[in-house]
Structure formats: C-alpha cells, structure tokens
Amino acid sequence: MSVHATPRRSRLSIRLRLTLLYGGLVLACGIALLGTVYFLMRYVPDYAPAQRLSEEEHLVTVPAVSTPPDAIISKDDVLVALLRVSGVALIGLALVALVLGWLIAGRMLAPVHRITRTAGTVAGHTLDERIRLDGARDEFTELADTIDTMLDRLHASFQAQQRFAANASHELRTPLTTMRTMLQVAAAHPHDHDLATLAPKLLATNERSIATVEALLALSQAEHGVNETAPVDLTSVAERALEEVHEEAAACRISVRGELRPVRVDGDEDLLHHLLINLLHNAIRHNHTGGAARLTIAVCGDSVVITVANTGEVVTAEDAGRLFEPFYRQRTRTRAKGHGLGLTLVRAVAHSHRGSATAAPNPGGGLTVTVVLPGRGHSASTMDDNGERALHE
Numbered sequence: 001m002s003v004h005a006t007p008r009r010s011r012l013s014i015r016l017r018l019t020l021l022y023g024g025l026v027l028a029c030g031i032a033l034l035g036t037v038y039f040l041m042r043y044v045p046d047y048a049p050a051q052r053l054s055e056e057e058h059l060v061t062v063p064a065v066s067t068p069p070d071a072i073i074s075k076d077d078v079l080v081a082l083l084r085v086s087g088v089a090l091i092g093l094a095l096v097a098l099v100l101g102w103l104i105a106g107r108m109l110a111p112v113h114r115i116t117r118t119a120g121t122v123a124g125h126t127l128d129e130r131i132r133l134d135g136a137r138d139e140f141t142e143l144a145d146t147i148d149t150m151l152d153r154l155h156a157s158f159q160a161q162q163r164f165a166a167n168a169s170h171e172l173r174t175p176l177t178t179m180r181t182m183l184q185v186a187a188a189h190p191h192d193h194d195l196a197t198l199a200p201k202l203l204a205t206n207e208r209s210i211a212t213v214e215a216l217l218a219l220s221q222a223e224h225g226v227n228e229t230a231p232v233d234l235t236s237v238a239e240r241a242l243e244e245v246h247e248e249a250a251a252c253r254i255s256v257r258g259e260l261r262p263v264r265v266d267g268d269e270d271l272l273h274h275l276l277i278n279l280l281h282n283a284i285r286h287n288h289t290g291g292a293a294r295l296t297i298a299v300c301g302d303s304v305v306i307t308v309a310n311t312g313e314v315v316t317a318e319d320a321g322r323l324f325e326p327f328y329r330q331r332t333r334t335r336a337k338g339h340g341l342g343l344t345l346v347r348a349v350a351h352s353h354r355g356s357a358t359a360a361p362n363p364g365g366g367l368t369v370t371v372v373l374p375g376r377g378h379s380a381s382t383m384d385d386n387g388e389r390a391l392h393e
Contacts, residue, residue: 041079119147255291323359
C-alpha cells in the first residue's frame with residue numbers, strides 16, 4: 001500500500017522569505033567579492049623592490065626596534081587583517097540588507113494585504129466591497145482590477161439569480177394557488193360543481209405550471225452551455241418550428257412568413273429549436289388579431305442572422321431591452337398565455353452558441369428580435385425558388 005505524503009507548507013511568511021532572500025543575496029555577493037579580493041591579494045609581492053646604491057652612499061647601522069604584536073610585517077598579516085575587517089563589514093552589511101529587505105518587502109506586499117482584507121470582507125459579509133487599488137500600473141493593480149471585475153460579475157449574477165428565484169416562485173405559486181382554491185371550493189360544495197366543468201380549468205392551470213417548469217429546465221440547460229456541438233441544418237429546424245406554430249397562428253388569424261436561406265451552424269439542435277420556437281411564440285402571442293410575423297434567416301459575412309419581426313402594440317426602446325429579463329412583461333402588451341421566459345431563453349441559447357440577441361421596437365408597433373450566430377457555411381435545403389415560405393395568411 002502506497003502512502004502519499006502531504007507536502008509540508010512553509011511556516012515562513014512571504015515577507016520573511018523575501019527578507020531572507022534579499023539578505024542572502026547580499027551576503028553571497030559580499031562573500032564572492034571578498035573571496036576575489038583575497039585571491040588577488042595573495043599574488044602581491046612580499047619583498048621590497050631592489051635599489052642600486054651609489055658609490056658615495058655609505059651604509060648606516062640602525063639600532064633594532066621592538067615590533068608590536070599586531071604589527072603587519074608580512075603578506076600573511078595583510079591577508080588576515082583583510083579577512084578580519086571585511087568579515088565585520090560584511091556582517092554589518094548583511095544586517096542592514098535584512099532590515100531594508102524587511103521594509104521593502106512590507107511595502108511591496110501592502111497591496112496583497114489590501115486584496116486579502118477585501119476578499120475576507122466579501123467572503124464574510126457582502127459582494128459590494130471592492131479593492132479599487134490606486135497607484136502605478138503593475139501586476140498587483142492588474143490583479144486587483146481583475147478581482148474587482150470578477151466581483152462585479154458575481155454581484156450582478158447573484159442579483160439576477162435572486163430576482164429569477166423570486167419571479168419563478170411567484171409564477172409557480174399562482175397556478176398552484178388557483179388549483180388549490182378550485183379544489184377547496186369543489187370540496188366544500190361537492191353538489192354545486194360539475195366535474196366536467198372543473199376538470200378543464202384544472203387541466204389548463206396544470207399545463208401552465210408544466211410549461212413554466214419546462215421553460216425553466218430549458219433555460220438551465222442553455223445557461224449551462226453547449227458541451228458538444230454538431231452541424232445543424234438551421235433551415236430545416238426553422239421549417240419544423242414554423243409547422244409547429246401553424247395551428248396557433250391560424251387560431252389568432254396571424255400571417256406568419258418564413259424567408260429562409262439554406263445554412264448550417266455548429267451547435268445543439270434541441271437548443272436551437274427552443275430558440276426558434278420561442279421567437280415565433282413571442283411574435284404570435286404578442287400580436288393583434290389579423291397581424292403578421294416574419295421569420296428571416298440570412299448569412300451576413302461569417303455570421304448567421306435570424307430575425308423575427310411582428311406587428312402589434314407599440315413597444316418603447318426601454319421595454320425592448322428589458323424584455324430579455326425573466327418574467328418581465330411590458331405593461332402595455334397583452335398578457336397573452338405564456339411563461340414569461342421566451343426571450344430570456346432565446347438570449348441564453350444565443351450566448352451558449354457564442355452569439356447575441358437584441359430587440360428593437362418597430363415604428364408602427366411590434367418588435368424585431370435579431371439573433372446573430374457564428375456560421376459554418378452553406379448547405380442544400382428544400383424550399384421555394386424565391387426562398388420564401390408562407391405559413392398562414
């Protein structure tokens with residue numbers, strides 16, 4: 001049986017390690033310099049240069065003088081004195097280097113302590129705190145800016161999640177409360193209610209709850225992203241979506257036309273089907289009787305552009321941008337049947353395919369939703385010669 005030992009972490013702080021590193025480097029450089037000087041000093045001559053005496057000069061006898069014990073009388077004495085003095089100076093230099101290294105390391109690591117304090121505040125209390133590190137642009141300011149950006153995204157995500165949870169709870173609670181009320185009334189007055197009358201109401205309310213749950217599941221799948229992509233015949237998926245909304249469009253007397261170019265994209269076919277179905281449902285349900293809707297698929301450069309435009313009530317530019325929020329409904333729009341997640345799901349699917357989704361109001365009323373997806377080229381598709389197909393007029 002093999003036992004994997006857990007690597008031991010150093011108990012020394014980064015500041016202390018940097019200080020020791022600075023001091024060690026200074027000490028090593030000093031030792032290297034001292035060794036070089038000592039090595040060179042060994043080659044200094046230990047004799048006096050010879051001088052020629054003139055004939056007029058006479059030798060003079062000088063009496064012997066006692067030599068002090070610490071006097072330097074040979075090359076070895078010079079080397080010993082050099083080592084002694086240099087060693088003391090080197091030790092002092094190392095101590096100064098340690099002190100300066102400690103101060104410099106503390107100053108350099110001050111932004112790290114600020115980042116740590118902010119992270120601790122965020123972890124323990126709220127996401128509103130930011131580092132906002134000032135000073136010269138360096139690695140620490142880049143790290144602080146990156147963390148601030150991450151906190152901004154997390155804050156926005158958590159707020160959106162809280163709003164979504166509250167709205168989802170409200171949307172699911174309403175039909176369940178309605179069903180409970182109908183059942184309580186029927187139980188209290190069993191002879192006054194006909195099952196044939198109550199059952200369709202319960203069924204409709206139940207279908208609304210199921211539609212909301214299915215939309216939530218589809219939205220969760222879209223927001224999770226696309227793990228595996230495959231070539232998708234977007235034109236074929238659009239034709240199938242047009243067929244599926246035919247009955248609803250006919251019941252509302254709405255003309256739905258499809259202008260489709262043969263095109264393929266890389267993605268998830270089920271999610272792209274959800275995207276097109278929700279675009280068409282939104283165009284039909286938020287329309288007026290006898291209105292029109294048009295689905296267009298075109299190629300623009302390296303992108304595939306899906307456009308759905310409809311008639312209907314006037315939509316403001318502010319409301320057009322907010323229609324992608326979960327369960328948001330414009331006050332002036334007809335509260336048609338639906339779960340309030342259609343355009344939210346559209347944008348989530350577009351983002352999961354590295355695309356985008358935008359909405360703009362039409363001058364005469366209605367809305368134009370544009371989805372841009374990365375394209376992968378053209379493919380053959382069966383359609384009319386003019387590339388246009390009418391679903392219902």
